[in-house]
Amino acid sequence: MHQLGGHTNVIICQKSKVDDWINHIRDHYPDMQAWDGTKADQLKKFLTTPHHHAHVLIINYELVFRRPNLKDLWIDTLMLDESSLITNEQAKRSKFIMGLTYKNLILLSGTPTNGKYELLWSQLHMLGWNISKELYWKQYVDVEYQNDQGFPIKIVRGYKNVDRLKAKMTEYGCRFLKTEEVMDLPEQTDQYIYIPPTKEYKKFINTRIINIDGVDLVGDTTLTKILYERQLCGQYNRDKLRAFEDLLQSTDDRIIVFYNFNAELDKLISICEDLSKPYSVVNGQHKDLTAYYDKSSSITLIQYQAGAMGLNLQLSNKIIYFTLPLGKGSCGLWEQSKKRIHRIGQTEPCFYYYLLCRDSIEMKNLAALKRGVDLTDELFRKEVRR
Incomplete structure (x- = not known):
């Protein structure tokens, strides 16, 4: 400029x-x-x-x-x-x-495309490429429609003519560089903490229905089945909550925690209070970073949609993923969340702790995120084939 x-x-x-x-x-x-x-x-x-x-x-x-x-x-x-x-x-x-x-x-x-080319039409249009969205999708995006939920759902299966698309993007001024190609930042290390799935999770997988803590979970559709599988790996998994507590007890450093659901937040706050840890919360209702800035031993609890993008949190060099994002845009949210601490001003190596239930939807989700794929689409396809 x-x-x-x-x-x-x-x-x-x-x-x-x-x-x-x-x-x-x-x-x-x-x-x-x-x-x-x-x-x-x-x-x-x-x-x-x-x-x-x-x-x-x-x-x-x-x-x-x-x-x-x-x-x-x-x-x-x-x-x-x-x-x-x-x-x-x-x-x-x-x-x-x-x-x-x-x-x-x-x-x-800073949102990596990771092949998510269907999301770029509006930006390319502003750069001067006068191609209609319909023609753009027809030429470059491979889609299918599924109706198992009673209404059509568009699912992106992949992409086509990618070399031609990249050439057009370059023609209109696109340059895609990773952060490390532009500036020197500290090393990043992933730490995986594996937790066994609960007996309730295993039962739900087989029956699609379970009562836990007085709540009936009924996975009568693909969407509700996915939702309750995730919750059974998170807020309802006592072993994961204990593993989270152990991590907090192991250090007095600032820690960033990413979560999904309000019920998870309630459990995480309870643990912070039991350990007398100062905490901040960023979600759709709250954005209070006072403890993050004022207390070097603080825990900052962030809901993905509210804080995976736009926050500068390089006072911390540790992130705990209590649960992972899933659904449309989850790849971008996950990649962006890592950049909250790995950015200009960070001088310490960055550590990312993943609390993962073995043999569960969480393992599949992490593998999909690493491939740049939204797991929801894959699960819908598998459900239709059953």
Whole structure:
């Protein structure tokens, strides 16, 4: 953006990154004036002040489509930080952003594609490739439809003409680099802690129904079966909860913990309180990182959708995966979650602890994540064949 030399520039990012971008520009590019687009008075000044030198408006995705005046703005350079957030072209923010007028476009994303080419259409469209979504999918994405749930479900089986697709992506300016190809970061080490599946899990696999802790779990559809298998490996697995407690007792370091369900969170908080560990929580209802910043022995409990992207947590160098993400977008969430500690500013080796139930859906899920595949699709296909 600085090299392009435009006077009217806009950066769209996650809400948690607005201050980071403002400080970055003010610290490193004193000849560029940064404006906080989340503040009405600064947005008004940016829109009405003549731009005789470089001005940069920083605004978040959740707010930008609620500022219709930006539609009338001629933008020299538009930058989207974490551009994977516009993959759903039907979302209000995506429609608004794709309708902006700009001369130059910079798309940034730390979300690895891992072959998830079906998610790139909106970004490639903004870069100037005028191919319809229907034709894009027809030429490059191999799909099938399944109806075992009473309604059609589109499942991506793979990709085709990949070399041609990569050539087109390069033609429109795409460069995919891993973090380690751009900067030197500390070593990463995975530690696997295996836990035996419970007798309740084994019974549920055979019968699809079980009562545990006074709750009936009935896996009468593929989706509910998957859901309860995951819960039986997590919140209902006492051995896993004990293994989690043992990990917390083994160190006084800051630890980041990723989880999925509210019931898991309740159990994890109870363990933190029993051990007198200060803790922070980041999920759809809470974002309190006070303990993370103030206490070197804190535990930070993060729900994937709320915190796998956008948080800078390099004060810690340890992550515990109590359970793994599963479903659409799970590969990106998992890869992004690892980057919360493995990023600029990290000086210590990074350790990732996986609590895994042997011979369970968790082992299959981890293998799928490593291959860059959403396990849900594979499970649906197997269920249909039965």
